[in-house]
Amino acid sequence: MQVIETLAEGLKREIKVVVPAKDMEQRMNERLAEAKDKVRINGFRPGKVPMSHLKKVYGKSVMAELVNEIIREKPSAILSERGEKSATQPEVTMTEDEAEADKILNAEADFEFTLSYEVIPPIELKPVSGIKVVREVVDIEEGEVEDQIRKIGESARSYETKKGKAAEGDRVTMDYVGKVDGVAFDGGTDTDAELVLGSNRFIPGFEDQLVGVKAGDEKVITVTFPEDYPAKNLAGKEATFDITVKEVAAPGEITLDDELAKKLGIESLDRLREIVRGQIESQFGSVTRQKVKRQILDQLDEMYKFETPTRLVEAEFDNIWRQINTDLAQSGKTFEDEDTTEEKARDEYRTLAERRVRLGLVLSEIGEKAGVGVTEEEMQRALYAQLQQFPGQEKQILDFFRKTPGASASLRAPIFEEKVVDHLLGEIDVTDKKVTKEELLADDEAEGAEKPAKKAAPKKKAAAKADDAAEGEEAAPKKKAAPKKKAAEGDAE
Missing domain, CATH: 3.30.70.1050 (Trigger factor ribosome-binding domain)
Incomplete structure (x- = not known):
């Protein structure tokens, strides 16, 4: 041969x-x-x-x-x-x-x-001892834990039927039909819908007009959908809702005690406090780690400059570009709405793709030299996490990973990367700094790992996302989308 x-x-x-x-x-x-x-x-x-x-x-x-x-x-x-x-x-x-x-x-x-x-270019590793990062740490105060428990307790709050008018905090049970230009629209109808006044779950102006209603009342309210509402056929449109009030109920008191914990399936209030504190620490810890990781990547980006394989860059760019266009479509926005052009956005995201590929190669080389590996148990846990995200589709997902060449790499890569970051944290200069919750969650775009492309992406501020995570899940299940605020608001990306 x-x-x-x-x-x-x-x-x-x-x-x-x-x-x-x-x-x-x-x-x-x-x-x-x-x-x-x-x-x-x-x-x-x-x-x-x-x-x-x-x-x-x-x-x-x-x-x-x-x-x-x-x-x-x-x-x-x-x-x-x-x-x-x-x-x-x-x-x-x-x-x-x-x-x-x-x-x-x-x-x-x-x-x-x-x-x-x-070919993957040869990478001569440089000493990492000169890398310095600040690890921001938040002390969790008791008040933070108690506030979170109180919010969680709202999911177990009882309501008692009242005869008077609905006030802020009351729960209104109703049927409604939404119309634009007198014609009912898809998703704008519901029966026995429950809404706590003041929860701000529906679009602006909807809840305000229910204050003062009584059981048996029929009322037509008028609202205007936000300009950025996900359903383009409704965005910016004036709509009317024919309301039939079926019940008005007043909220019961929330008492933070063992009984509340038991309603939530926890043996005691002290145990509930432990769980909530652990969740808050984990949520803040995730933000802290992301900030530390960003600092490490930024410094590695400055340390290593080399030609990146075009095919890898193109594949990474395609993934980013597909997600950006999906985000734009879901938000009903254009690149012009984000103060950029498609051409400029392409250039910025291609730069980001090159950075990701280069840093991926550097981390791979560091991990390989350090003997970092991913165990079969870690891969199984990652696969199980995937299965949990898509209940009812377990067989299709398992078949995909079994039959698709390279599919398992999508599970291995993030595990490997995090383990390399753990290795680096043991080698670099790390300084802990006590900060407030607000300081930790402050959105600093200048430090963003994707800073070249911030303007182009229709993404929410990081502080808003972190606040949502720290405050826990919404107590009440969400109803149909029609009269609500835009679906993306308050949700993690």
């Missing part, structure tokens, strides 16, 4: 591989000889089939198997011999001419194919 380098330009490589016809024929003969005693052909006793007849019957199929084996096995062996790592799966090209292919399968012509790939 001949291996001839035909292109070495930057990171790009092209290799021509030639397997002589006589070598292919020899391997075919060996394969047929092994099968001679096993095949059964009418008119011949077992083991007595002439080799010429075997070639005539099975020669081409055996040669096809050999071609497939070579294509499957040789690229990695060739790269290993050359001491190279391909950034992506090498692209294999060979003749598509039927006449030429037939000659190869008949051992009348050499089997030739070409490998095209980009």
